Each structure stands twice: as C-alpha cells, then as structure tokens.
Amino acid sequence: MVSTAVPRVAARRGVVRRVRWEFWLLLPATLYIFLLIGFPLVLSIYYSLSHISVGRRDYSFAGLANFRAILADEIFRQALRNTVLITIVVLIAVLVLSTILATALAERFPGKPIIRYLLLLPWASPVVMSTIAWKWIFDSQYSVINWIARKLHLIGPYEFPQWLGIPSLAIISIIIVQVWRILPFATVITLAGTSAVPRELIEAALVDGAGFFTRLFRITLPLVRPILGVAILFTALFTFTDMAVVWILTRGGPYNTSHVLSSWAFQVGIVAGDLAQGAAIALFMLPVLAIVAVWVLRLSHREVTE
Template identity: 40%
Template structure:
C-alpha cells in the first residue's frame, strides 16, 4: 500500500504561519518600509525635488535640532503638555460619561449615539467649525461669554478675545478641541467595559454595606483596568502624533507657540524644503513614544 503524503494544511503550525503572510506583507509595505526609509532619509541632506538621496550626514540633523533649533524644543515641550493634559481630562470626562450612560433613562440609545458624533465627524470638518467659533470677530464663544454671561471679554463691538492669536489661549483652544473630539471615544469604550462587570458583585457589595464610592474603588476600577490600559495607550499614541487637528486649527501659530513635533516636522520638510531634517524631527516621536507607552504600561498593569 503506497505511503500517503501528509497534507501541509493539516499542520496547524504551518497553517498559522501561512495565514500570517498577508499581514506581514501589508505591515512591511505600509509600515516597515516607510519607517526604514525615514531613518535613512534623516541621515542625509535630501531636499524637496531631489531625485536621489543627498549626501550622508550621519546624526547631524538630529544634533542640529537638539542644539540649535529653539522651535524644536518648544514643539517637544508642547507635545508632552498637549498629550498629558488632554489625556487626563478625557479620562475623567469619559469615565464620568460612561458612568452616567450606564444608568437607565429615557432615550438612552439616542443619547449614546448622539454623544458619538464628535468622534465620528471627520476631524478636518469639525476643526474648521471650531476655528470659526474661535474667530475674534465672528466667534460664537465670545458672543455667549460677552452677551449671555456678561463677562467683560470684549472692548467695543469687534475687539474680543483672540483665541487663536494669543499664545496662551491658542494652546488652550487646541486642547479644548482635542478633548471635545476624544472624550466620546473614552466614554463609549469605558461604557462597554462597565457592561461586562457582573451585577452580582455590586449586589453583594451593597449587602455588605459598601457605599457607592467603595463600590467604584474596589469593583468598578479594578474590573475596568484592561479597558483603561487599552484606551489610554491608544489615546496617548494618537494624541502624541496628532497632526490634522493642530495643523488645521493653528498651524503652529502664533509665533510657533502651538507647534507640536508632528506639525513642526511637516513645516520643515514640505514648506521648509528640508526633507531630511523633517524626517529627523518626526523620528523623535518614536523613542519618546516608546518610553511613554512603557511608563503607562508600568503604571496601569495589573499587580502581580
């Protein structure tokens, strides 16, 4: 009787590696190649329009940015501040939203769907709307604060707070838009986590005399830890590398006071014609973001 050749598809290990091939190819084409090319580009003197890579300059672009570029240092600090403060506020507001939406009330599904709108709307369109609302002449925010709340923020009929024209208020405005846009994502993700917590735990805690605050500390937060970890990590990555919102809203103005690493990298690379230096600035995001993610993992991981 002839020996039957084994079918390789019956081998689970072989089949597993085979199914990974499309994913590896996609990641290699759209992630690995651009990253490696960016690293190579950052070590040259390439400019916009060059048909070939410029001469090799090693780490000169990185050293120039760290030692001489004052805007880079401003963008570096701004990126940390922007990410840190918006992440904290989105976490608090998102968790509060989730706790409220987890209650039973009329039109519950409609409210949940409506609160997702800021996150669903394309970021460029929503940011353009916010840019109009922050306009010093036509600002609806200034109108509400001056006419509705009677706050003395306007002098005369046209001179009001220039939200995007003053360094302090411009960064605040940028954070407000980011928080408005990102909070629904936190809220819905936390709500999904809340609905996986068994109600028996709360009933047993109430029988034992636990207050709502103790139930929150000893049941809700520990059970939500995996969701908290994933949401905060994802939000930190997206906010740290945010480009669309700050570019559409301020483009780094006024006086580069709202520049982030992502916007400064683009400003140097495309309008500034220095592709290699722009690549070097953008690559500063990688090690810094790796450290930030590591710190968040250490702070939020489940105790052994």
C-alpha cells in the same frame, strides 16, 4: 510499522497544510504593515542621516548632524514642550471624563440610546470638517464662545478674546478640540470594561450602603484598570502623533508658538522642503511612543495577571 507510519505522514501533511493556510491569511496584513509602516520608517531613517531636500537630491551621509540641528532649534524645543503638555492634559481630562461618562452610561435611564449616539458623533465625524467647525467657534469676531461670554457678562461688549491669536489661548483651544475628539473613543473602551463588572458586586455594595464614589473607587475602577490602560495608550498615541488639529486650527501660530512635533515635522519637511530635518523631527517621536506603549502594556499585563 505500516499502520503507524501512515497516520504520522497524514498528520504531518495536515500540519503543513495548516501552516500554509495561516501563512496566506497573514500575508495581506504583513504586506500592509510593511508598505504603510515599515517602508516609510526605513525611508525616514535613511533621509534623516542624509542631506536630502526637495530641491537637492544629496544622499550623502550626514551622520547625526540633522538631529543635532533640531535639538539646537528653539522652535523644536517649544514644539516638544507643547506636545508633552497637550498630551498630559488631554490624557488626564479624557481619563476622568470617560470614566464618569462610562459609569453613567452603564446605568439604565430614559434616552440612553440617543445619548450614546450623540456621544459617538465627534469620533465618527471627519477630523478636518469638525476642526474647521471649531476654528469658526474660536474665531475672534464670530466666536460662539465669545458671544455666550458676553451674554453672561464674563467679558465686555467690545472685548474680542483672540483664541487662536494668543499663545496660551491657542494651546487651550487645541486641548479642548483634542479632548472633544478623543473622548468618545475612550468612553466606549471604558464602557466595555464597566459593563463587564459583575452586577452582583454592585448590588451587594448597594445593600451594604456604599455610595456612588465608594462603588466607583473600590469596585469599578480596580476591576477595569487593565481596560483603562488600553484607553490611556490609545489616547496618548492619538494626541502625541496628531497633526491635523494643530495645522487646521493655528498652523503652529502665532509665531510658531503652538507647534507640536508632528506639525513642525510637516512644516520643516514638506512646506520648507528640508526632508532630512523633517524626517529627523518625525523620528524623534518614535522612542517616546515606544517607551509609553511598553510601559502601559506592561502595567496592564501585570494588572491582569494579578
């Protein structure tokens, strides 16, 4: 009895020590998530159900009045349409371009390390600095794009397209910058998947006379589909929640026509000082992002299990 009891007690103590060790390892990450994500989320929900503003500390219960007010606001509806449109267009463009770049970078060619380095520069550079550079590129007077268009005789010598002053061109400018900024990250993720494709399958397809597109759509893409799901998820999250690009390029202009949900929440909650409605606008993004994340993760999990 004694001989069997001693190992059990020792094993139990080992389990307790291991659990305590794992608890202390998980504690910093748990505190980080709670302080930087959980607490602001709870505070936003509390603010959205009150009448609080910068100049008035009115914490009285407002119910769903703030949500009804923002749904009746035409600028909010325009910001919602812009957010969905920009996210979808950026997602399609990034998915197509990252697949092409990853497939090309998986091959051997001279100067490949330099190309990889240059590809990562947009992602590594600070978003504020790079967006300010793009703002100069889109400037109506000093625009490099307009200068090139004049040299190619695409526009007249006295034409100055207002890239950031016309609503449609402002949305196009935002899409261009978002694609330029997120493409390197999506390419790296996709490249990790394409590099894991067995070389024997590609060589067998080459022996059978399969062309580039046949190999891409019949071999590479089906095998890297779960990885593409991760790239889709992060691209959607980065684009849907980004405020910096829109705020630096256009500040929602002209006439509040290029706002997205995040920039409009900042405008209402911080600039205008209506913390309650600003929190309500920001919270409106939460269910949409949750639905997209669950759908993409379930799709990727199903592809892996199959």
